[in-house]
Amino acid sequence: ANVDSGAPTIFDKIIAKEIPSTIVYEDEKVLAFRDINPQAPVHVLVIPKFRDGLTQLGKAEARHEEILGHLLYASKIVAEKEGILDGFRVVINSGPTACQSVYHLHLHVLGGRQMKWPPG
Ligand code: 5GP
Numbered sequence: 001a002n003v004d005s006g007a008p009t010i011f012d013k014i015i016a017k018e019i020p021s022t023i024v025y026e027d028e029k030v031l032a033f034r035d036i037n038p039q040a041p042v043h044v045l046v047i048p049k050f051r052d053g054l055t056q057l058g059k060a061e062a063r064h065e066e067i068l069g070h071l072l073y074a075s076k077i078v079a080e081k082e083g084i085l086d087g088f089r090v091v092i093n094s095g096p097t098a099c100q101s102v103y104h105l106h107l108h109v110l111g112g113r114q115m116k117w118p119p120g
Helices: 010-015 062-082
Strands: 023-026 030-034 042-048 088-091 107-111
Touching (some): 010 030, 010 042, 023 062, 030 062, 062 088
Antiparallel strands (some): 030 042, 042 107, 088 107
């Protein structure tokens, strides 16, 4: 389902622990777990536990400001826990042209290798 239908996604099952994931950080608002198809030695997804309409960043509204800030700060905590504070990247793909595939907002935290600025 590569369209933003608003339907529940696989991440709801991960939050509910109905399907397994490797959790690296969790608090009352966010869950961080390893990407199943890692693009770097460290590749963690940070997601809100309550999607509240945040299928993609492009749908963010003023009420989401606090959770957006919390997700970004949680990404720093993940980078610290993973030992990549010297250099890491946080990516949000928003919408089909950006190749978003799961319509539950998520931040990719990537590190452990030299990053290259996207040439494409
Ligand atoms: P997007 O392309 O939407 O920005 O990123 C979605 C990410 O979710 C992809 O990197 C993909 O590998 C990851 N992903 C999709 N399904 C699962 C899953 O069931 N478990 C985990 N851990 N990651 C998943």
